[in-house]
Amino acid sequence: MRGVNLEVADSEIHSVIGPNGAGKSTLAYLLMGLEGYEPDEGEIYFNGELITPLSITERAKRGITLGWQEPARFEGLKVRDYLSIGARRANNVSEETLCHALEMVNLSPALYLDREVSEALSGGERKRIELASIITMEPRLAILDEPDSGIDVLSLKEVITMIRHLKKNGSSVLVITHREEIAAASDRASLMCDGVVVRTGDPVEISNFFKNECKPCDMKAYTLKGE
Amino acid sequence: MDVIKLDVSDEFEAMEGALELAGGDASVFKMPHVSSLVVSGNRILSANQTEGIVLEKRSTGSGVDIELTIKKGYKIPDPVHLCFGFLPKEGLQQINVSMVAEEDSSVQLVAHCTFPNSEHVIHKMDASIVVHKNAFLKYDETHFHGEQGGVEVIPKAKVVVMEGGRYFTGLTLISGRVGLLDLDYDVEAGKDSVCELNTKVHGKGTDNIKIRERISLIGENARSVTKSRVAIADNAVAEFTGITEGHAPHAFGHVDCVEVIQGNAVACAIPIVKVDNPLAKVTHEAAIGSVDKKEVETLMARGLEESEAVDIIVKGMLM
Ligand SMILES: Nc1ncnc2c1ncn2[C@@H]1O[C@H](COP(=O)(O)OP(=O)(O)OP(=O)(O)O)[C@@H](O)[C@H]1O
Ligand SMILES: [Mg+2]
Numbered sequence: 001m002r003g004v005n006l007e008v009a010d011s012e013i014h015s016v017i018g019p020n021g022a023g024k025s026t027l028a029y030l031l032m033g034l035e036g037y038e039p040d041e042g043e044i045y046f047n048g049e050l051i052t053p054l055s056i057t058e059r060a061k062r063g064i065t066l067g068w069q070e071p072a073r074f075e076g077l078k079v080r081d082y083l084s085i086g087a088r089r090a091n092n093v094s095e096e097t098l099c100h101a102l103e104m105v106n107l108s109p110a111l112y113l114d115r116e117v118s119e120a121l122s123g124g125e126r127k128r129i130e131l132a133s134i135i136t137m138e139p140r141l142a143i144l145d146e147p148d149s150g151i152d153v154l155s156l157k158e159v160i161t162m163i164r165h166l167k168k169n170g171s172s173v174l175v176i177t178h179r180e181e182i183a184a185a186s187d188r189a190s191l192m193c194d195g196v197v198v199r200t201g202d203p204v205e206i207s208n209f210f211k212n213e214c215k216p217c218d219m220k221a222y223t224l225k226g227e
Numbered sequence: 228m229d230v231i232k233l234d235v236s237d238e239f240e241a242m243e244g245a246l247e248l249a250g251g252d253a254s255v256f257k258m259p260h261v262s263s264l265v266v267s268g269n270r271i272l273s274a275n276q277t278e279g280i281v282l283e284k285r286s287t288g289s290g291v292d293i294e295l296t297i298k299k300g301y302k303i304p305d306p307v308h309l310c311f312g313f314l315p316k317e318g319l320q321q322i323n324v325s326m327v328a329e330e331d332s333s334v335q336l337v338a339h340c341t342f343p344n345s346e347h348v349i350h351k352m353d354a355s356i357v358v359h360k361n362a363f364l365k366y367d368e369t370h371f372h373g374e375q376g377g378v379e380v381i382p383k384a385k386v387v388v389m390e391g392g393r394y395f396t397g398l399t400l401i402s403g404r405v406g407l408l409d410l411d412y413d414v415e416a417g418k419d420s421v422c423e424l425n426t427k428v429h430g431k432g433t434d435n436i437k438i439r440e441r442i443s444l445i446g447e448n449a450r451s452v453t454k455s456r457v458a459i460a461d462n463a464v465a466e467f468t469g470i471t472e473g474h475a476p477h478a479f480g481h482v483d484c485v486e487v488i489q490g491n492a493v494a495c496a497i498p499i500v501k502v503d504n505p506l507a508k509v510t511h512e513a514a515i516g517s518v519d520k521k522e523v524e525t526l527m528a529r530g531l532e533e534s535e536a537v538d539i540i541v542k543g544m545l546m
Contacts, residue, residue: 034524056527066528072521076543085539089530116543130525137529 001026001195004042008141013163013173015183015203017210018192024176025069027192028143031174032066033059046141060089063140067147069176071130074117079129082117086137101132104165106158123150131162142166144175148182160185183207239265239272242312245341251371255308263308266291268320279303279332290321290351297362299329309338316346316377324354328362328392338368345406346377354384358392358420365395372403376432379407386414388422390446397425401545405434405463412439418446418475426455427545430463430492441470444478444507451480458541459492470499473507482511487518487541 001023008014016024029037031044033056044052051059065086074082083101087093099109105128115121117129127150134142148159160182166173175182183189189203191210198214199206242265243253256263256273262280265272269290276282279301283294297303313320328334342348358364372378380400388394394416400408405428416422424440436459442451453469471480486494498511518537526536 032524032528035520055533056524057530057532060528060530064528066525068521068525072519072525074522074540074543076546077539081539085526085531086529133529 001030001039004192004195004197006190006197006200008172008174009187011167011170011172012188013167013175013186015186015189016174016176016192017178017183017189017207018198022192023195024192025145026195028066028145028174028176031141031143032056032064034066063089063138065134065137065139065142067130067134067142067144069145069149070123071126073119073121073126075119077117078113079115079117080113082129083133083136086133086135090136090138092136092138097136101135102129104135104162105129105132106155107132124152127151131159135162135166138169139166139171141172141174144173146176146178148177148179156181180207238267238270238314241314242267242272242310242341245312245314245343245371246310246339248343248371251310251339251341251369253310256310258305261305261308262303263310264293265310265312266322267312267314268318277303277305280307280334287321287323289319290323292323294325295327297328297332297334297364299359300331301329302333303335306335306337309336310341311338311350311352312341313348313350314344315348316344317348319349320351322350322352324352324356326354326356326364326366328358328364330359331361332359333363335365336367338366339371340368340380341371342378343371343373343403344375345373346375348377349379349381352380352382352384354382354386356384356386356394358386358388358394360389361391362389363393367397368399370398370400370402372400372406374403376404376406376434378405379409380405381407381409382411384412384414386412386422388414388416388420388449390418391420392417393421395423395425397427399427399545401427401429404432405430405436407435407437409437410439412441414440414442414451416442416444416446416449416451416478419448420446420450422449422451424451424453426457428455428457428465429541429545430457430459430465432461432463434459434463436463436465438466439468439470441472442480443472443474444480444509445474446478447475448477449475450478453480453482453484455484455486456544457484457486457494458489458545459486459494460489461492462490463492464494465492466495466497467513468497468499469511469513470501471509471511472500473502473504473509475504476506478504478507478509480509482509482513484511484513485544486513486515487544488515489517489537489541 189206469482496513
């Protein structure tokens with residue numbers, strides 16, 4: 001990754017699009033501060049504070065969180081307890097909060113609260129539960145890596161509703177996606193290609209540019225048009 | 228109905244206290260409709276048997292001999308509760324158990340073993356278990372140890388499961404220090420039988436854990452699962468040996484071992500699979516390593532410190 005310049009505004013839904021292998025997930029990991037993803041150069045600021053040296057936990061305590069493209073599984077951990085972990089940061093661990101978060105991702109609390117976040121759940125169910133745990137956290141910045149992946153096409157609308165819900169509750173959302181519908185629902189979009197943020201702007205325009213004018217990893221096309 | 232009450236109320240209360248301190252529920256030992264047995268050292272503090280159960284017990288020099296029979300056809304509605312404790316700091320407790328589930332019977336046993344003060348205590352259990360045709364026997368044992376690490380737990384079991392029988396057993400040792408655990412179970416599984424062996428152990432300090440579980444699938448269509456979950460930290464060591472032998476057509480066995488290590492702990496898993504019938508199948512999976520990084524990072528991204536995240540993951544695995 002090199003020369004990435006990206007800003008997410010307050011309560012903004014900002015989508016990041018781009019081809020496979022462009023470095024979108026890597027960007028998400030850098031922002032969250034995962035081990036092995038420390039930048040060689042450059043700085044990350046959050047709310048005016050330099051957070052590059054901060055640990056994952058310290059970033060999370062400031063309200064940054066990450067939803068993985070492929071969520072982890074937790075043997076023996078109940079959905080209820082998993083959701084409570086996020087809710088604790090928001091000082092809002094009530095049965096009502098947990099149920100509401102599950103309803104937001106269209107899972108019935110009665111059926112899911114006491115299940116394990118393990119292999120016993122399907123990939124899509126785990127993905128929904130991960131999104132629910134982000135809702136309970138009431139983050140300042142939610143980084144969502146392909147929140148629609150593994151979720152059936154019919155439910156794309158729910159994912160969009162959930163992202164809008166986060167925004168309405170004061171979160172900024174950085175959403176990595178291959179779905180035009182999600183990009184179109186954002187306030188701004190950035191196109192990433194080969195480790196670089198190629199351009200940022202109106203989501204529909206950026207999507208169209210990516211679809212129609214960007215050849216696979218043809219950085220020259222960008223340089224010509226961008227300059 | 229046969230209720231024995233010796234004048235051991237002080238000791239009984241002490242055992243109740245130890246059990247409840249460890250999160251157990253002592254009230255079941257006073258329920259007339261629940262079969263139960265409470266043993267402290269070599270003293271039988273209370274015993275209760277209900278219809279369909281024959282419970283013979285004898286105090287010996289260093290422990291007790293127990294013979295438990297579930298009579299033919301009896302389905303025991305409430306779990307049978309057993310409590311073995313040793314309250315002094317030092318000594319030996321030798322428990323010899325013979326359990327027989329007669330044809331078509333069904334029983335569930337819940338055992339609590341509590342050694343809260345042990346500095347040098349040896350708890351040996353030699354069990355012989357026979358599950359007859361179409362019978363069901365489930366035996367779950369939970370240990371509560373003190374923090375001194377001065378217990379040696381040495382359970383040995385020889386188990387025969389006959390045609391259509393089902394045998395499920397679990398050992399959980401996750402509260403307090405393990406000390407030494409040297410477990411050795413040997414199961415012979417007959418035609419159409421189902422066996423499940425579960426162990427969950429959490430070792431710390433200089434705990435030494437040895438688990439050897441052997442299942443021999445001798446009957447056609449016999450099925451087994453051996454599942455062990457071990458978490459060790461500090462300088463603890465653990466060795467798991469899971470032996471499954473498939474000797475009959477359509478016998479199927481699976482061994483599943485996960486060991487998580489932290490600090491200087493050393494874990495070792497030895498799966499031994501032996502199949503001499505071409506129609507039998509035995510599979511195994513063993514994973515040893517530190518706690519999964521993605522799981523830890525996910526919980527940290529929800530605001531937990533790394534150590535809290537590891538704790539939750541380890542606890543979940545041992546649930
Ligand atoms: N841990 C790693 N070590 C080395 N290279 C890596 C590592 N992780 C990813 N990469 C490489 O970095 C590049 C960017 O990967 P990344 O996962 O960020 O892409 P992406 O844009 O998220 O793609 P996709 O749309 O397929 O999810 C890829 O070429 C990938 O092979
Ligand atoms: Mg990706």
